[in-house]
Amino acid sequence: MNVVVGQSGGPTVAINASLAGVFEEAVRLGAEKVYGMQNGIAGFLQEKLVELNDLLDDSEKIELLKRTPACFLGSCRHKLKGAEQNEEEYKKIFSVLEKYDIGYFFYIGGNDSMDTVAKLSAYANKIGSKVRFVGVPKTIDNDLTETDHTPGYGSAAKFVATTMKELVRDTSIYDLYSVTIVEVMGRNAGWLTAASALAKGEDCCGVDMIFLPETPFTMDGFFQKLSAKLKEKKSLVIAVSEGIKLPDGRYVCELASSAQGEDVFGHKQLTGTALFLAGECANRLKIKARAIELSTLQRCASHIASLTDIEEAYRVGAGAVQAAAEGKSGVASVFIRTANEPYSCAVEVREIDKIANQEKTVPLEWIDTEKDDLTEEYLAYARPLIQGELTPVFENGLPKHLCMK
Amino acid sequence: MNVVVGQSGGPTVAINASLAGVFEEAVRLGAEKVYGMQNGIAGFLQEKLVELNDLLDDSEKIELLKRTPACFLGSCRHKLKGAEQNEEEYKKIFSVLEKYDIGYFFYIGGNDSMDTVAKLSAYANKIGSKVRFVGVPKTIDNDLTETDHTPGYGSAAKFVATTMKELVRDTSIYDLYSVTIVEVMGRNAGWLTAASALAKGEDCCGVDMIFLPETPFTMDGFFQKLSAKLKEKKSLVIAVSEGIKLPDGRYVCELASSAQGEDVFGHKQLTGTALFLAGECANRLKIKARAIELSTLQRCASHIASLTDIEEAYRVGAGAVQAAAEGKSGVASVFIRTANEPYSCAVEVREIDKIANQEKTVPLEWIDTEKDDLTEEYLAYARPLIQGELTPVFENGLPKHLCMK
Numbered sequence: 017m018n019v020v021v022g023q024s025g026g027p028t029v030a031i032n033a034s035l036a037g038v039f040e041e042a043v044r045l046g047a048e049k050v051y052g053m054q055n056g057i058a059g060f061l062q063e064k065l066v067e068l069n070d071l072l073d074d075s076e077k078i079e080l081l082k083r084t085p086a087c088f089l090g091s092c093r094h095k096l097k098g099a100e101q102n103e104e105e106y107k108k109i110f111s112v113l114e115k116y117d118i119g120y121f122f123y124i125g126g127n128d129s130m131d132t133v134a135k136l137s138a139y140a141n142k143i144g145s146k147v148r149f150v151g152v153p154k155t156i157d158n159d160l161t162e163t164d165h166t167p168g169y170g171s172a173a174k175f176v177a178t179t180m181k182e183l184v185r186d187t188s189i190y191d192l193y194s195v196t197i198v199e200v201m202g203r204n205a206g207w208l209t210a211a212s213a214l215a216k217g218e219d220c221c222g223v224d225m226i227f228l229p230e231t232p233f234t235m236d237g238f239f240q241k242l243s244a245k246l247k248e249k250k251s252l253v254i255a256v257s258e259g260i261k262l263p264d265g266r267y268v269c270e271l272a273s274s275a276q277g278e279d280v281f282g283h284k285q286l287t288g289t290a291l292f293l294a295g296e297c298a299n300r301l302k303i304k305a306r307a308i309e310l311s312t313l314q315r316c317a318s319h320i321a322s323l324t325d326i327e328e329a330y331r332v333g334a335g336a337v338q339a340a341a342e343g344k345s346g347v348a349s350v351f352i353r354t355a356n357e358p359y360s361c362a363v364e365v366r367e368i369d370k371i372a373n374q375e376k377t378v379p380l381e382w383i384d385t386e387k388d389d390l391t392e393e394y395l396a397y398a399r400p401l402i403q404g405e406l407t408p409v410f411e412n413g414l415p416k417h418l419c420m421k
Numbered sequence: 422m423n424v425v426v427g428q429s430g431g432p433t434v435a436i437n438a439s440l441a442g443v444f445e446e447a448v449r450l451g452a453e454k455v456y457g458m459q460n461g462i463a464g465f466l467q468e469k470l471v472e473l474n475d476l477l478d479d480s481e482k483i484e485l486l487k488r489t490p491a492c493f494l495g496s497c498r499h500k501l502k503g504a505e506q507n508e509e510e511y512k513k514i515f516s517v518l519e520k521y522d523i524g525y526f527f528y529i530g531g532n533d534s535m536d537t538v539a540k541l542s543a544y545a546n547k548i549g550s551k552v553r554f555v556g557v558p559k560t561i562d563n564d565l566t567e568t569d570h571t572p573g574y575g576s577a578a579k580f581v582a583t584t585m586k587e588l589v590r591d592t593s594i595y596d597l598y599s600v601t602i603v604e605v606m607g608r609n610a611g612w613l614t615a616a617s618a619l620a621k622g623e624d625c626c627g628v629d630m631i632f633l634p635e636t637p638f639t640m641d642g643f644f645q646k647l648s649a650k651l652k653e654k655k656s657l658v659i660a661v662s663e664g665i666k667l668p669d670g671r672y673v674c675e676l677a678s679s680a681q682g683e684d685v686f687g688h689k690q691l692t693g694t695a696l697f698l699a700g701e702c703a704n705r706l707k708i709k710a711r712a713i714e715l716s717t718l719q720r721c722a723s724h725i726a727s728l729t730d731i732e733e734a735y736r737v738g739a740g741a742v743q744a745a746a747e748g749k750s751g752v753a754s755v756f757i758r759t760a761n762e763p764y765s766c767a768v769e770v771r772e773i774d775k776i777a778n779q780e781k782t783v784p785l786e787w788i789d790t791e792k793d794d795l796t797e798e799y800l801a802y803a804r805p806l807i808q809g810e811l812t813p814v815f816e817n818g819l820p821k822h823l824c825m826k
Contacts, residue, residue, distance in 0.1 A: 027591050055596045085587050091594040177819055178724050182490050185822060186432050186721040189496040191460045196717075219822045311713045312601075316591035319583050320724055322818065402818035413727065413807035414582055417590060417624045 017119040019337075021068070022053035022060060024125035024132065025093070027086035028168025029175075029318045030329035031154045032418075034124045035088055036081050037333025038152065039068050042120070045341050051116060056092035057123070057132055061108055065116065071420065080418035082326055083408050085316035088418065096132050099139050106139050113147050120148050120340045124333070126155040126166075130348055131372040137346035150336040151348030151368050154329070156315045158207035161374040162366040163350035167332055168315075170325030170401035173211035175317040176200055177402060179310065180215035180223050180255065187251045194251045194304040195242065195297045198223075199290035201314055203259035205377045206230050208314065212255035213390040214398060224252040225388040229259040230378050233268055238293070239300065241388060246301075258289050258309075268292065319415045323404025328361065335363035359400035422524040424742075426473070427458035427465060429530035429537065430498070432491035433573025434580075434723045435734035436559045437823075439529045440493055441486050442738025443557065444473050447525070450746050456521060461497035462528070462537055466513055470521065476825065485823035487731055488813050490721035493823065501537050504544050511544050518552050525553050525745045529738070531560040531571075535753055536777040542751035555741040556753030556773050559734070561720045563612035566779040567771040568755035572737055573720075575730030575806035578616035580722040581605055582807060584715065585620035585628050585660065592656045599656045599709040600647065600702045603628075604695035606719055608664035610782045611635050613719065617660035618795040619803060629657040630793040634664040635783050638673055643698070644705065646793060651706075663694050663714075673697065724820045728809025733766065740768035764805035 019042045023031055035052075042050045052071070054064040066089070072078055081088060099106045113121065123133050130151045137149035153160050156172035180198065187196050200209040206228025216222025224245055227233055245252055260268045272292035294307035328351065335349040347365040354360045382394040408415035424447045428436055440457075447455045457476070459469040471494070477483055486493060504511050518526070528538050535556045542554035558565050561577035585603065592601050605614040611633025621627025629650055632638055650657055665673045677697035699712035733756065740754040752770040759765045787799040813820035 023594075027594055055594075058596070084590065086590040087594045090596065092596065174818060179718060179722075181819060181822065182721040182723060183717065185489065185491040185824070186717050189428075189432055189460075189492045191463070191495065191497065214817075214819065217817060217819070219816075219824050306717070308716045308718070309714065312588065312591050312711070313584060313713070313718070316587040317584075318587060399817060404818070405815060407812075410810060411624075412619075412622060412804060413579060413809070414586060414619065414622070417586065419590070419624050 017047065018049040018051060018117050019047040019120040019122070020051040020053055020060070020065070020116070020118045021122040022056045022124070023087040023089045023091050024056035024123060024129040025091060025155065026126065026315060027091065028154050028156050028315055029085050029171040029321045030168040030325050031124055032084050032088045033082045033326045033329035034152050034154060034167055034333035036078050037330035038122050038337055039072055040078065041334035041337035043069070045337060047120070051118065052089045055090040056094060057096065058092035058094035059090065060112060061105065063112055066420070077418055080409060080416060082330065083318055083321070083406060083415065084417040084419070085318040088420065095128055096135050099135065099142070109136065110143070110145060118147065120337070122150055122152055122336050122340070124152040124154050126153070126157070127160055127371065127373055127375065130368055133348065134346065134368045134372040137368065140345065148340040148343070148345035150340045150344065150365070151371070152333050152336045153348055153350065153371070156208055157202055157205050159205035159375050159377065160371055161376045162371050164353040164361060165351055165401055167325060167329035169207065170322040170328070171318070172208055172314050173214065173398060174322040174402035175314050175320050176208060176211040176310065177214035178320055180212045180253065181220050183308070184215060184220055184223065184253050187253055190251070192250060192304060193246060194306070195294065196253045196306045196308060197290040197294045197297070198253065198255050199258050199288055199307065199309045200255055201310070202229060202257040204229050204375060206257045207378055209255050209257040210378055210390050210394055211398060213395060214402065223255050224249065226255045226390060227257065227260050227388060228378055228383060229257045229261055230380060231383055231387045232263040233260040234263060235296070242297070256289055256293065260289060319408050321406045322402045323406045324401055326406045331363050335365070339365045356396050356400065422452065423454040423456060423522050424452040424525040424527070425456040425458055425465070425470070425521070425523045426527040427461045427529065428492040428494045428496050429461035429528060429534040430496060430560065431531065431720060432496065433559050433561050433720055434490050434576040434726045435573040435730050436529055437489050437493045438487045438731045438734035439557050439559060439572055439738035441483050442735035443527050443742055444477055445483065446739035446742035450742060452525070456523065457494045460495040461499060462501065463497035463499035464495065465517060466510065468517055471825070482823055485814060485821060487735065488723055488726070488811060488820065489822040489824070490723040493825065500533055501540050503540065504547070514541065515548070515550060523552065525742070527555055527557055527741050529557040529559055531558070531562070532565055532776065532778055532780065535773055538753065539751065539773045539777040542773065545750065553745040553748070553750035555745045555750065555770070556776070557738050557741045558753055558755065558776070561613055562607060562610050564610035564780045564782065565776055566781045567776050569758040569766060570756055570806055572730060572734035574612060575727040575733070576723070577613055577719050578619065578803060579727040579807035580719050580725050581613060581616040581715065582619035583725055585617045585658065586625050588713070589620060589625055589628065589658050592658055595656070597655060597709060598651060599711070600699065601658045601711045601713060602695040602699045602702070603658065603660050604663050604693055604712065604714045605660055606715070607634060607662040609634055609780060611662045612783055614660050614662040615783055615795050615799055616803060618800060619807065628660050629654065631660045631795060632662065632665050632793060633783055633788060634662045634666055635785060636788055636792045637668040638665040639668060640701070647702070661694055661698065665694060724813050726811045727807045728811045729806055731811045736768050740770070744770045761801050761805065
């Protein structure tokens with residue numbers, strides 16, 4: 017019996033460690049062939065399969081795979097429609113499964129990808145197929161339900177907190193007033209922006225304000241706080257989620273679009289939240305203001321990966337295979353935290369229907385009463401996830417990756 | 422006899438290693454007190470001095486200092502006017518030197534800071550002062566003359582090349598057309614953008630085009646090349662210096678300003694080069710286009726510092742002290758490369774007048790005939806500078822720094 021595994025959605029630093037976990041556990045449990053689907057379910061529909069037993073045939077490759085950002089197998093954004101709307105696609109998928117004698121289907125991804133697993137396992141039930149479908153969660157956004165946290169979050173959080181510490185140093189050197197606005201990914205959930213709070217410590221005063229999409233943002237409130245902070249301290253670093261919203265529900269960055277409209281060629285502006293806010297700071301306060309977007313660096317900086325995250329990503333992949341081997345289908349492997357200190361997390365499985373298409377935001381009680389910082393409860397939750405380092409394999413001075421071609 | 426050392430100009434990852442080198446060598450050669458000036462010459466004028474013998478009183482602190490980005494002592498952008506224009510400032514400086522019994526003055530900085538050293542040593546000659554003034558170069562821009570390269574460049578180059586490798590992975594996962602434009606610092610000299618070329622290797626196809634300020638950039642030429650590349654490859658990563666220029670000498674980003682003008686509130690737009698080019702790609706080619714500015718991260722990412730760079734920064738600081746002890750003044754310590762393979766570099770001193778206010782750009786013969794890549798000569802020059810890692814001291818999962826307060 018053979019196995020297939022795919023990766024889907026946005027990349028993280030840990031998604032290849034989950035692939036390593038699925039592959040090695042499947043081999044250990046006796047799978048004949050472990051196929052990888054290229055570019056997720058979209059590639060599977062075109063029979064774009066590779067043989068991982070060939071591609072990952074020694075332990076050095078596995079170690080490099082764990083240290084390689086993004087998706088070794090490629091990814092896709094293909095969302096399966098319901099079987100009633102597009103049964104042809106389902107028939108195609110199950111014919112490919114049969115053709116390659118595949119009994120186990122593993123899909124590593126976020127909530128959209130979990131929806132794919134949910135739909136395929138439901139369809140398997142309907143047609144009496146014995147193929148088992150198990151989801152492996154991943155996302156830097158940490159917004160999946162039913163799991164304590166998601167693989168990929170810890171490494172992205174470690175990059176964000178490390179970078180914030182470095183930026184606090186960088187911005188503090190001049191005896192001048194300045195505001196630096198750092199934009200972190202997260203449209204609806206502020207988990208990754210919240211990681212900025214980890215920068216504070218004995219050797220760092222931390223960032224000065226943190227704004228998440230979970231609480232409404234007002235320009236007046238922002239400038240009131242900013243002016244008050246500037247009376248105490250000359251150089252401020254402020255972390256904002258890309259998705260911070262006004263009380264009326266519009267994104268703050270929409271203010272930029274409406275302020276700027278289109279350029280003289282009729283092109284839409286691309287201004288983001290930080291760029292808009294920094295521009296407002298410069299204009300209103302007449303001080304030096306800089307916008308920094310961490311952009312995709314925050315999801316691919318494998319050179320500063322969290323060892324805890326990478327090890328857990330591997331375990332959650334292996335756990336999915338164990339669950340399937342035990343006969344489970346239509347589930348996803350998840351983390352159940354048993355203690356903060358010493359930190360301990362078990363891998364279990366939960367019904368995939370409870371995860372697919374759901375979104376978990378930062379609990380409001382973890383945001384402080386001023387709505388510009390995180391509480392100690394958040395810090396106790398997040399700190400264990402960034403512990404330890406997976407030192408890159410350096411070659412010619414640069415981290416070495418494993419690539420298909 | 423006492424010593425004073427200051428830091429000036431923009432921060433780098435290596436400037437504190439030079440401070441450590443100055444401090445330890447001064448102590449070794451018998452200096453009674455080593456003062457640090459806070460916020461460079463501007464702070465010195467206000468007698469803002471700290472005693473480094475107290476602040477750096479154990480080897481653990483020195484090790485942390487070497488791993489701390491930006492300027493431990495703070496920085497300034499104060500440019501000394503000529504003595505004929507503002508002799509009061511000179512008199513004040515020499516009175517502070519006398520008051521604190523300072524015989525040696527070390528200033529770590531870029532070409533503006535070297536100008537300060539040049540002016541002060543000339544003034545000392547004029548008034549018959551015995552105080553010796555020696556410059557210690559630093560800048561991520563690598564644009565100082567008389568030295569093979571500058572401390573700070575190697576670490577910034579390592580960050581840029583590492584990040585480009587990670588971005589190449591990140592952008593390649595979807596089976597879709599996309600262009601990612603990455604903006605690297607450098608207004609007139611493209612050295613740091615050139616480091617993108619280091620990403621290419623057995624495990625990475627590298628970035629697809631590199632544009633430096635040294636050669637003129639045309640929008641038509643850019644889009645012709647882009648269209649040709651997109652026929653061979655779906656996801657492109659392009660590195661551009663912030664300072665790339667049109668044939669008429671205007672910065673490319675000025676096209677953005679003229680296209681966008683001011684917003685409806687009369688605010689000036691902040692759009693950078695990458696943002697402008699990505700917008701043009703999206704609009705002209707109707708494909709996914711993303712702009713990434715490495716921003717100040719490229720000058721403060723000490724967590725991925727080059728060991729070669731940090732060790733050399735230390736040596737160039739120590740070398741400045743040795744030169745002063747030998748009676749030299751009005752000089753700067755520099756690197757003289759003796760071999761590429763195995764790499765070897767000596768620390769010597771050169772007349773500061775030849776360095777101050779000069780700018781060294783990338784030799785045109787190191788830019789390939791297509792004007793969008795670097796030659797093997799550049800790679801052979803740059804590769805030794807990014808070798809080795811200075812592993813951070815991690816505490817609570819994050820790199821630990823040394824801070825004055």
